[in-house]
Amino acid sequence: MSVTEFNVHNGSSASKTTEDPLIGIARQLLKEIGEDPNRDGLRDTPARFARWWREFIDYEPGSLGTLFESIGTNQLVVVSDIQVWSLCEHHLLPFNCSVTIAYRPTGQLLGLSKFARVAHQYAHKLQVQERLVDQIALEISTLSGTPDVAVIAKGEHLCMSMRGIKAPAQMTSTAYRGEFSTDAGLRAELFDLLRV
Incomplete structure (x- = not known):
């Protein structure tokens, strides 16, 4: 779909161009x-506004499924500080998150860039942070083939910082999926790694 113009078919093979x-x-x-x-x-400004919305909503993450053979067993892989922007579905105001994704591979490793691609894929829509982390966790579990996935997001929401109470907060x-939801020791290992 073009950013600033659309092709509208009028029932014939000819088409005309209309404004977004x-x-x-x-x-x-x-x-x-x-x-x-x-x-x-x-x-x-109206054309820039339209281009921004189209760019944001029509985000294409690229290839998500690159897998490599795992080097060892019982590894804990953590990718942290993935920065994403999303839009609060309640006020259409932005929020930004720092996302951490952890998983225990079962035979295959997910390519490193795929974590950021997945996070951005789910951030580029009207969203709430609670749903965002859940969708990322499910997608990483599906792609990697492991049930053991944890996602942590820390974000500032402009719908709170700019309006209403006008108080910045994080x-x-x-x-937590799989063993992350039941094994306090595994979660403690993750938290220790994040403190390093």
Whole structure:
């Protein structure tokens, strides 16, 4: 789908080009908040707004399934500080998260870049942080073939920092699957690694 224009078929083989509906929405939004969308500085804003939304929502993570043979057994693999941005589905305001993903491989290792690709895939939509960590954990479990996955996200939500109480705060949410949900020692090992 084109960012600023769409092809609309009118029943024949010919097509005409129309403006992305998000451009009109952005113009209307500017008018509703008392701005002139035709003034200098705002003239190209509706098209930029439309491009940003299309880019964010139409995110393509690329290949997710690269696997390598595991070197050893009973390893704990941790990828930490994956930075993602998402949008709060309640206020359409951004939140950013630092995501940590841990898993115990069962015969195969997931390619390193795949952790960030998975995190971004689920962040690039209207979201809540609790669902985000759960979706990442399920996807990593599915791709790697192991039930033992932990995901921890720490995030600041602009819907709290910029509006309402206007108090910056950090929210932490977790998703534990497999042995991470039942083995306190395994979780303690993960927490020790994150403190190093």
